[in-house]
Amino acid sequence: MSTLGTILVGFIVGLLARALKPGNDRMGLIMTTLLGIAGAFIARYAGTAMGWYHEGEPAGWIASIVGAIVLLVIYGMLRGSSRRV
Template sequence: MHLIWTIIVGFVVGLIAKFLMPGRDPGGFIITVLLGIAGSLVAGWIGQHLHFYAPGQPAGFIASILGAILLLILYRVIFRPNTNA
């Protein structure tokens, strides 16, 4: 049940991050879910290293969105379409 809840929250976080970042993204549903889940993990990791969260404590919802936005920026930089052709 924890995995299903993580996927649902990751999807919501990914959708909010994509909504807050204008422009087209080369990803679909799966990328949205993965960005949300990974954003939450990144936010928790950064928060633990900055002593915002205790070890093993998950990131908050807003921090998860910020983590997903960070990953979305990186995703756009890495996978942007080549327009020089």
């Protein structure tokens, strides 16, 4: 059940990140979910490295959304530069 929970939380975090970041981000549900899951992982590892979280402790919702927004910006820059070629 934890895998399904992670996917569900990742989907919600991805949707919130896409809603909070201005601009038109064209991506499907799978990419949105992967973005949210990756954002949560980035938030957890960055928080552990900075001492905000302890090992094995999940990141908070806000940190996960911030991590997903960072990934969304990077994804948009990479996708935008590949379209110019």
